[in-house]
Amino acid sequence: MEITVTVNGRSHRLDVSPNTLLVDILREQLRLTGTHVGCDTSQCGACTVHLNGDAVKSCTVLAGQADGASVVTIEGIGAVDDLHPMQAAFREHHALQCGFCTPGMIMAAIDLVEKSDHLDDAAVREGLEGNICRCTGYHNIVNAVLSVAEAKA
Amino acid sequence: MYPFNYHKPSSVDEAVSLFLDAEDPAYLSGGMTLIPTMKQRLAMPTDLVDLSGVQAMRGIERQDQKLVLGAFTRHAEVARSEVVAQAIPALAHLAGLIGDNQVRYRGTIGGSVANSDPAADYPAAVVALGAEVVTNKRTISSADYFQDLFETALEPGEMIVRIELPIPRRAAYRKFPNPASRYAVVGVMVAQFDNGVQVGVTGAGPCAFRASTLEAALAADLRPEALAGVDIPDAGFNADLHASAEYRAHLVGVMARRAVADLLAS
Ligand SMILES: Cc1cc2nc3c(=O)[nH]c(=O)nc-3n(C[C@H](O)[C@H](O)[C@H](O)COP(=O)(O)OP(=O)(O)OC[C@H]3O[C@@H](n4cnc5c(N)ncnc54)[C@H](O)[C@@H]3O)c2cc1C
Ligand code: FES
Ligand code: FES
Numbered sequence: 175m176e177i178t179v180t181v182n183g184r185s186h187r188l189d190v191s192p193n194t195l196l197v198d199i200l201r202e203q204l205r206l207t208g209t210h211v212g213c214d215t216s217q218c219g220a221c222t223v224h225l226n227g228d229a230v231k232s233c234t235v236l237a238g239q240a241d242g243a244s245v246v247t248i249e250g251i252g253a254v255d256d257l258h259p260m261q262a263a264f265r266e267h268h269a270l271q272c273g274f275c276t277p278g279m280i281m282a283a284i285d286l287v288e289k290s291d292h293l294d295d296a297a298v299r300e301g302l303e304g305n306i307c308r309c310t311g312y313h314n315i316v317n318a319v320l321s322v323a324e325a326k327a
Numbered sequence: 328m329y330p331f332n333y334h335k336p337s338s339v340d341e342a343v344s345l346f347l348d349a350e351d352p353a354y355l356s357g358g359m360t361l362i363p364t365m366k367q368r369l370a371m372p373t374d375l376v377d378l379s380g381v382q383a384m385r386g387i388e389r390q391d392q393k394l395v396l397g398a399f400t401r402h403a404e405v406a407r408s409e410v411v412a413q414a415i416p417a418l419a420h421l422a423g424l425i426g427d428n429q430v431r432y433r434g435t436i437g438g439s440v441a442n443s444d445p446a447a448d449y450p451a452a453v454v455a456l457g458a459e460v461v462t463n464k465r466t467i468s469s470a471d472y473f474q475d476l477f478e479t480a481l482e483p484g485e486m487i488v489r490i491e492l493p494i495p496r497r498a499a500y501r502k503f504p505n506p507a508s509r510y511a512v513v514g515v516m517v518a519q520f521d522n523g524v525q526v527g528v529t530g531a532g533p534c535a536f537r538a539s540t541l542e543a544a545l546a547a548d549l550r551p552e553a554l555a556g557v558d559i560p561d562a563g564f565n566a567d568l569h570a571s572a573e574y575r576a577h578l579v580g581v582m583a584r585r586a587v588a589d590l591l592a593s
Contacts, residue, residue: 175333192333192375207536218364219429228403228432234362236355238333238377282428303509304427 177241181206182250186300189235197221197232199240200247200255201278208248208277212306219305223247229285248277250282259322260284267318271309281304283319328366330387332374339383339463339488342376346484349374356399356438356485359430384437384488389414392494398437398487406431414569415456416593417516419499422449424502426509433473437487440472443479443534446510448502450535455516455527458492476533495520499589501582502530505569512570517545517586524549526583531575541583550591551584 178187181204187205200206200223202285204268212220214233223234232245251257257265260280270276279302286301287293291300299312307315332349336342337400346352353556355361356379364444367587378384384399387408394414396405405411412419425439425448439449440460452458452467460467463486468553478508481487495518502514511530515538524545526538544557559579564572 191330193328193330195328195547214366216430219427222429225432229429230432231429234358234375236333236358236362236375238335238375239355239358239379241335301428305427326421 175238177196177219177237179242180238180244182246186257188237192236192238195233196223196225196235196237196240196245199237200232200245206247206249207258210274210277212274216217217306218275218278219302220278222305224281224285229282246281248281251280258284258294259325260287263316263318267314267321269310269314269318275305275307275309279307279315283315283322287296287319287323287326290323292327293320295320297321329368329371331365331372331376332381333379334374335377337380337382339381339486342378342381343484343486345374345376346486347366349376352376354378354441356441357401357434358370359426359434360438360442360444378437378486384392387411389494394418394492394494396436396490396492398440398489399435400437401424402431402434402436402439402496403428405436414494415452415492415498417419417500417518417590418452418456418492421452421500421502421514423507424448424500424504425495436490440490441479441481441487443473443477444510445476446505446508446512446530447531447535448500448514448529449510451500451502451511451514451516451529452492453490453523453527454535454537455498455518456495457494457525458490460486460487461491470537473534473536478534492495493520495525497590497593499586500591501589503578503582508524510513512573513582515579515582517583517590519589519590528579530581531561531579533563533565538579538583545587549587551587554580 210220212218216234350373351372355375355377375442385397432560500516502511513530516527529535559576561572561576568570
């Protein structure tokens with residue numbers, strides 16, 4: 175079947191089979207490999223992207239469900255010499271070690287900060303419930319997200 | 328994932344007829360349960376009928392003493408809705424406790440109520456509020472709807488279109504979440520109406536149910552203390568690696584007391 179999906183501002187017409195997952199479209203058809211697959215079972219959040227403005231797990235969205243949608247991935251939020259404030263905060267606060275969870279963590283965190291009026295430590299931990307990190311123990315991730323939330327306030 | 332056919336109807340009738348024409352179909356709502364289940368091949372439908380394009384299954388509306396939620400209403404919409412916050416704040420609170428942000432942006436009330444996972448949150452509200460499940464064919468009262476483990480009154484091909492929830496005077500929901508999955512080990516909603524108190528329990532048994540012993544105690548005295556010593560029979564309760572039946576029965580009492588305290592403070 176054919177779908178149209180806008181990814182990081184560019185519209186694509188793609189030929190896909192119904193069992194194609196959004197994450198496969200991104201990684202395999204569009205070669206946007208910044209979005210990771212950790213679990214493939216909707217648990218870890220490594221595959222988080224923005225779908226029509228909401229953070230979703232792209233391993234649990236079918237091609238047909240993404241038809242007509244606008245998707246933003248980690249590649250679409252900043253550039254190496256022009257980091258998004260959340261990326262800059264992750265670097266500043268040493269919020270990553272291996273980096274595997276980081277793209278999903280950053281996409282979830284951007285959504286969380288955008289949609290919350292007030293965030294404290296507990297609210298950030300709660301807000302990132304859907305993202306698992308095996309390395310950092312979360313402490314520095316929470317600090318990075320709080321720093322962006324405070325800058326916004 | 329294995330191959331299947333995909334359909335995206337724009338009306339209830341079209342969805343039902345696509346379903347009836349297919350070999351072994353399933354309705355697809357938020358996909359937060361169905362897609363992982365298909366990946367594991369615990370379900371292997373030949374055809375998915377995606378309900379996301381059916382406008383009649385969307386929307387949140389207050390009609391007199393009822394809150395009407397389209398089956399395709401996502402958990403995040405309920406959690407953030409002003410209408411829900413005004414009418415049944417405990418329901419907005421409950422929706423905000425489901426899973427995580429990403430799950431709440433996709434999962435829907437219709438999918439949750441259709442699936443009837445023993446540990447799902449919405450069923451506690453459906454039974455506590457005495458909601459009605461409106462399908463393409465009929466209206467099912469919550470007393471008849473939940474039947475057993477993952478088993479409901481829905482017939483093959485029957486589709487939930489909306490859920491109508493009576494608005495209580497006050498209500499509160501407390502859950503003891505599984506620390507990993509966030510599903511309810513036990514969840515209790517207590518709702519006070521002009522003509523009585525209703526208590527809905529999820530997580531403890533094979534499906535959500537009304538706790539009559541707790542309701543009787545609270546009818547006489549609507550305070551947490553009134554539940555001290557009330558017997559909660561654990562016969563038929565779930566027992567797994569997360570909690571024994573006896574522990575779940577204990578948690579029902581604890582969550583109910585906390586919900587009553589929240590209700591009185593609301
Ligand atoms: C990581 C994770 C954590 C979660 N935590 C929780 C939690 O804490 N509490 C909780 O309650 N839930 C939890 N869930 C489940 C979540 O709420 C699901 O969204 C919900 O159970 C199913 O809703 P859905 O819209 O995604 O339905 P789908 O997955 O699309 O469908 C579920 C089932 O219902 C059927 N169906 C769907 N819509 C209809 C309809 N209108 N009429 C008839 N049949 C229909 C489908 O055919 C399928 O069998 C969690 C899920 C995940 C992945
Ligand atoms: S890969 Fe999607 S949630 Fe883990
Ligand atoms: S930095 Fe390694 S998983 Fe998070």
